[in-house]
Amino acid sequence: MTWQSCNTAKYVSSRPVKKINLILFDEPETRGNLLPFTFSRPVVDIRIGILTIREKWERLTGVSSSTLTEKYLSEKFTLKTAASNLLVNAAILPDQKIWKAIHSLKENELLLKNSTLIAAAGKETGLKNILKRYRKISYPHDFNLLQQLPDIFSLNEKALTDDFLLVTKGRNSQPLDKSNQLIGKNIFIEKGAKISSSILNTTTGPIYIGKDAEVMEGSMIRGPFALCEHAVVKMGAKIYGATTIGPHSKVAGEVNNSVLFGYSNKSHDGFLGNSVIGEWCNLGADTNNSNLKNNYAPVKLWHYPSESFRDTGLQFCGLFMGDHSKCGINTMFNTGTVVGFSSNIFGAGFPRNFIPSFSWGGASGISVYALDKALETAERVLQRRNIPLTETEKKIWKHLFEQTKKIK
Secondary structure, rough: OOOOOOOOOOOOOOOOOOOOEEEEEHHHHHHHHOOOOHHOOOHHHHHHHOOHHHHHHHHHHHEEEEEEEEHOOOOOOOOOOOOOOOEOOOOEOHHHHHHHHHHHOOEEEEEOOOEEEEEEEEEOOOHHHHHHHHHEEEOOOOOOOOOOOOOOHHHHHHHHHHHHHHHHHOOOOOOOOOOOOEEEEEEEEEEOOOEEEOOOEEEOOOOOEEEEEOOOOOEEOOOOEEEOOOEEEEEOOOEEEEEEEEEOOOEEOEOOOEEEEEEOOOOOOOOEEEEEEEEEEEEOOOOOOOOOOOOOOOOOOEEOOOOEEEEOOOOOOOOEEOOOOEEOOOEEEEEEEOOOOOEEEEEOOOOOOOEEEEEEEEEEEEEEEEEEEHHHHHHHHHOOOOOEEEEEHHHHHHHHHHHHHOOO
């Protein structure tokens, strides 16, 4: 559960920034809609495009941020208050236009688009009090906002293209090795990256290769695509945009319009499409997910707040796997499957399309993945990257385990 930038280059907003205390807040309804990924992180630490939402805001504004989120996460993701604060909705994907409107807010003013609270300026940090007491200003323009799980892959093309411009502005790419075939010109390669004997097509969107990342020989990649720092595309992979492979992740086989947050592996053949994979996940060899129903009907998806399946209205919708979940070899995931936090799925057949957190098993039956065993596995996995599982994080795990008992 570590969040790391794909790119170390500093970006500073071209607009002068007044001294602000930037707080990125979780709107409760949106946070619930984005479970299981918000079990272990605030909304703002979701990766979409090249960067996390937090990294986008900090690069755009030129200031660091703190977080207003659920109490059980607040020890890890702390809140820093000041005499005057600038609160910004963590689910918004920023652009210069919306930042200009936010930056223009005066004390005790808030910015709204219909019923969505965009931002507020003032001493208050309680969202209900802000809505009651502050002067309301309507924002007239459209913007991108994460509202449901599929938005992460559906908006990834726009986010990736915007991030590409953000992190490469005014900088020069490293040269592409001549063993590769490049179609188009819209590629950026960071220092230490290696690409060998691969086909890279940028006519459908940009390709970004992060610091010390590697694309092994025989890979075919069609943009928009981001390979974040220290991530690897293994030999012969076939990747369609818009796809993001987060830091320290490995992918192989066929991947289409998917996002891996970081430290997760799909290291073997198999298909992953229209999907989102959290951190510290592992997909066993020849794991496949369905992203289209046999009858071409819209896909229904588990919705945590209502504890029911909801129609997404999407024809293509795949797998959503929360942090620290894993599956065995030859696992088959049905269309629109949601896997919670720290589950272990294995065995023949299709498991059900909602698998709660701390589940152990598959189609033949599911039992509880004991907390002590789950923590032992997590510690071993993190130790391979020389990352400790802190006592603060263990408290989060214990909270999630107790909460999961209510829905099993």
